[in-house]
Amino acid sequence: MAELVFFTGTMDCGKSTLALQMNHTHHQRGRRGLLFTQHDRSGAAVVSSRLGLAKDALEVGDDLDFWELVVRQRTNGRAVDYVICDEAQFYRPEQVEQLARLVDEMGIDVYAFGITADFRTELFPGSRRLIELADRTEQLQVRALCWCGKPATVNARVVDGHMVVEGEQVVVGDVGGAGSDGDGTDGDVEGGARVPVVEYEVLCRRHYMRRMNSAAARSASSSPELLPFDLDLCPLPGSPESSPVSRGEGASRT
Ligand SMILES: Nc1ncnc2c1ncn2[C@@H]1O[C@H](COP(=O)(O)OP(=O)(O)O)[C@@H](O)[C@H]1O
Numbered sequence: 055m056a057e058l059v060f061f062t063g064t065m066d067c068g069k070s071t072l073a074l075q076m077n078h079t080h081h082q083r084g085r086r087g088l089l090f091t092q093h094d095r096s097g098a099a100v101v102s103s104r105l106g107l108a109k110d111a112l113e114v115g116d117d118l119d120f121w122e123l124v125v126r127q128r129t130n131g132r133a134v135d136y137v138i139c140d141e142a143q144f145y146r147p148e149q150v151e152q153l154a155r156l157v158d159e160m161g162i163d164v165y166a167f168g169i170t171a172d173f174r175t176e177l178f179p180g181s182r183r184l185i186e187l188a189d190r191t192e193q194l195q196v197r198a199l200c201w202c203g204k205p206a207t208v209n210a211r212v213v214d215g216h217m218v219v220e221g222e223q224v225v226v227g228d229v230g231g232a233g234s235d236g237d238g239t240d241g242d243v244e245g246g247a248r249v250p251v252v253e254y255e256v257l258c259r260r261h262y263m264r265r266m267n268s269a270a271a272r273s274a275s276s277s278p279e280l281l282p283f284d285l286d287l288c289p290l291p292g293s294p295e296s297s298p299v300s301r302g303e304g305a306s307r308t
């Protein structure tokens with residue numbers, strides 16, 4: 055029985071990796087599939103994983119009609135057994151309905167991958183429709199971690215090092231990684247003006263609510279009198295208490 059499955063989790067939890075793995079596994083078994091994405095971080099029509107895997111994909115424009123595209127493929131003699139959709143949070147609700155129709159009327163498996171909520175903790179329209187229509191919504195098992203070591207549940211936006219809660223819903227970007235010092239001071243200069251550095255950081259709810267991203271926590275730790283939280287509950291970034299392993303929780307954080 056064909057199904058519509060929505061695989062979700064925070065940014066950086068392995069969704070694109072799983073999308074590529076599923077594509078590989080199904081393809082290896084002789085099933086014919088289509089790989090879609092929208093606004094991949096790499097800027098190209100590609101599904102890219104931070105583990106280094108990447109595969110060309112079809113870019114989902116606002117006017118793409120999944121139903122018509124698959125009908126055309128089949129009319130031209132190309133079988134479609136499954137469809138994989140990365141960055142599905144950006145799809146229009148009508149496009150999610152077309153995906154559901156592929157499942158119900160053509161027996162095609164649809165595996166969609168995406169984050170549920172934006173940096174304001176509001177659902178993306180595409181994700182909302184997927185949650186409403188999917189046969190199953192699965193949370194990825196690998197949980198990204200907040201700087202405090204707790205499982206991250208929220209995607210925060212950080213502009214020039216400061217967490218923000220207002221702005222455009224869609225700004226394509228990456229989580230601040232090894233190449234970033236997290237203070238947002240390495241922005242490009244365009245036409246003489248410095249372009250703000252937009253990054254994302256996954257946080258636990260407590261630190262999201264306190265607007266306490268890792269850079270804010272670091273600067274608070276250098277002025278202890280300003281610390282706005284209970285140190286037992288919220289150890290400072292980099293302190294032994296902030297490590298899930300030192301709290302004896304490492305085994306469950308795979
Ligand atoms: N060098 C690495 N070694 C092992 N795992 C890594 C490495 N770099 C990234 N990862 C894993 O890849 C995950 C991100 O995968 P990705 O598919 O790009 O995430 P998503 O699509 O959910 O944003 C990280 O959470 C981490 O588990």
Ligand SMILES: Cc1cn([C@H]2C[C@H](O)[C@@H](COP(=O)(O)O)O2)c(=O)[nH]c1=O
Nearest residue numbers: 065066169172173209223224225226227
């Ligand atoms: C929270 C949030 C994210 N985005 C963008 C940033 C990235 O380009 C993608 C998520 O990609 P990933 O593969 O899950 O890491 O979404 C956005 O546009 N708006 C947001 O609020």
